[in-house]
Amino acid sequence: MKINTLIIDDNLDWQKIISKLVQLNPLLNLVGVCDSAMQAYAKLVEGDIDLLICDIEMPDMSGLQLVKSLRSAPLVIFVTAHRDYALDCYEVSPVDFLLKPIDLERFLQSIEKVRLKYTNQPDNLEVEPYFFVRENLNxxxxxxxxxxxxxxxxxxxxxxxxxxxxxxxxxxxxxxxxxxxxxxxxxxxxxxxxxxxxxxxxxxxxxxxxxxxxxxxxxxxxxxxxxxxxxxxxxxxx
Missing domain, CATH: 2.40.50.1020 (LytTr DNA-binding domain)
Structure with missing residues (x-):
């Protein structure tokens, strides 16, 4: 099983860091790296994307706005340097939030959540409604x-x-x-x-x-x- 993964981040350094993490993980197949939501939208339209690893705060259109605009969004892991976005983002049901700088253990935990979505849940399973709150650093x-x-x-x-x-x-x-x-x-x-x-x-x-x-x-x-x-x-x- 390979999970087709698209990275969206407007910062070149973070593009490189996240790309390396994706390429090192045997479950993930890196299909593209985008520096804007509109560029990513074009990729999503033309290709089969299973997972977005997406920054939130970007020029022109935020990562959250992009995901909201998609009729059928892939799984999403939001990556952000800002701790206060969780409540705004929970409504699109992301798999996880990762805070920059990214901890390798937390990244692996996020990918494990993605894997479980593919292996343990039927396609028509309804997810219980939930929200996130910030408790200390979590x-x-x-x-x-x-x-x-x-x-x-x-x-x-x-x-x-x-x-x-x-x-x-x-x-x-x-x-x-x-x-x-x-x-x-x-x-x-x-x-x-x-x-x-x-x-x-x-x-x-x-x-x-x-x-x-x-x-x-x-x-x-x-x-x-x-x-x-x-x-x-x-x-x-x-």
Whole structure:
């Protein structure tokens, strides 16, 4: 098995470094090196590319914009010197993020993730929705289904899951904008809850499956009724 790999980076030095890493890996077949998103787009149109190893911040069009523009994107490993891109990029479901300078062990871990995509997963397997948060120097992947609720705390966002809590530097508004689908519900200016974790909706608060009580903000009451209750109410006590 050879994985056809295309490198996209506008920095010549990094082109050489990443190319060497790819060429040393027996699983990868280097099919091209591009210094812009538009040049890479032409390669993607004309060739069979399995994997993009792609810088994010580039002139004219970013690596993220390129991947978003593709109707059927190959697997993607984002390579960047900027730590704050993870939340913006999770929506295109990259295989991994690598921070420059690239650590060889982390590069091999990323390629192993790519290999598993090819050998262990059927083509029609649906990936559980997830997002990344930055924890120290690492990007932590959190599944939507594991989140119970999120709470704004000044410049931080407390993310409470079934196993542990996280506290990234992030606004609740930014998180709400990035969440896909309708799995989460804003119920208060300081709280977002996972709809599947809701047990009871009271007059002034929501009881979650773990026993946590979440306040309901007056301005969000109509939204809760419209999005979560109406259409699902099968009986009423009078």
């Amino acid at each position: 990007y932590v992947q959190i599944l939507y289904k594991d989140v119970l609720y999120m709470k704004a705390q000044e410049n931080f966002l407390l993310i409470v899951t079934t196993t542990q809590n996280y506290l990234p530097i992030l606004s609740i508004t930014k998180m709400e904008e990035q969440l896909k689908g309708d799995k989460f519900l804003r119920v208060h200016r300081s709280f977002i809850v996972n709809r599947s974790a809701i047990s009871v909706i009271g007059k002034n608060d929501i009881l979650l499956s773990n026993g946590q009580s979440i306040p309901i903000g007056e301005q969000y009451r109509t939204q809760i009724n419209r999005k979560h209750i109406e259409g699902n109410l099968v009986s009423r006590n009078t």
